[in-house]
Amino acid sequence: MKTHPRVDLVSGPTPLERLAQLSARLNIDLWVKRDDLAGTTLGGNKSRQLEFYLGKAVAQGCDTILITGAVQSNFVRTAAASARKIGSRTIVQLEDRVPGQDQHYATSGNVLLNDLLGAEVMRYPDGEDEAGADRALRARAEQERAKGHHPFVIPLALGNPPLGALGYMRAAKEILQQRDGFDFVIVASGSGLTHAGLLAGLLDNGFAGVVIGSCVRRDATQQQRRIRTVLDDLQALLGRPDQIGSDQINIWDGALAPGYGQIGPQALNAMKLMAHSDGLLLDPVYTAKVFAAVPALVESGDIPQGSKVLFVHTGGLASLFAYQIALAGRLGS
Structure with a gap:
């Protein structure tokens, strides 16, 4: 195996x-x-998943982690924290998936922790379009690569x-x-x-x-x-x-x-x-x-x-x- x-x-x-x-x-x-x-x-649970994503990122010498998820995504927040442990910066993309949420929802919980952890935040308006969210993340990764960074994308959609x-x-x-x-x-x-x-x-x-x-x-x-x-x-x-x-x-x-x-x-x-x-x-x-x-x-x-x-x-x-x-x-x- x-x-x-x-x-x-x-x-x-x-x-x-x-x-x-x-x-x-x-x-x-x-x-x-x-x-x-x-x-x-x-x-x-996302910590167990990230052990392998970040393991691959470290093996490839990456310095920037990019990840996408819902506004209150635990995966995104845990990635931002875990990336700090390996000395990496993080760019997180927050997807609008939950209708009718108030301002408290948009600024507290995991969003607050992302800010505290110093993650850069992108927004993606169509949270049901997983493939589109991944494409937006990869496009940003190419921009980071052009600046001399070594990005690693943690994808969301099936097929990865x-x-x-x-x-x-x-x-x-x-x-x-x-x-x-x-x-x-x-x-x-x-x-x-x-x-x-x-x-x-x-x-x-x-x-x-x-x-x-x-x-x-x-x-x-x-x-x-x-x-x-x-x-x-x-x-x-x-x-x-x-x-x-x-x-x-x-x-x-x-x-x-x-x-x-x-x-x-x-x-x-x-x-x-x-x-x-x-x-x-x-x-x-x-x-x-x-x-x-x-x-x-x-x-x-x-x-x-x-x-x-x-x-x-x-x-x-x-x-x-x-x-x-x-x-x-x-x-x-």
């Missing part, structure tokens, strides 16, 4: 903890993988080598070394790199349970196709034949509405349930929509009572503060 350069951004295994109150309440054995503690500036997925192949092995025997693993499914990498890594290490990706941006039909594509590209990156069947790609989109970056009732209830039960915080964009799958699937019987379940907490807590106005008056019992 091919190897790829990596920089060390996640210092040691992140904790794997049992959620005692929710386990009793839901009648399952519920655990959380605390990847909200991975890496810099409030942590998150999914280096970030390698980070969650490593995380899968880490999880199984900490504790085995999970019946279900629940994880975010957005760009697809975390979901596909975790699925591939778990299956590589003999996992016999079910991995469920909870949608945060696209519906289940679209996301099923996206994960299939990422897995195919991942196998090509690894230099091995495809080993994962489409029947092993499990998608749930019950908390996606009303859309990316917007808070529906199931996500809101999941935030309150986790906070009130075990004192752990979730963000509105990713982890609230992901954890919402657990009580919903227990209630439907798709997760049988007594099952051993792992919820992968991918972080994103900086964006929570951008939703202060949207959440005002909605968080009480």
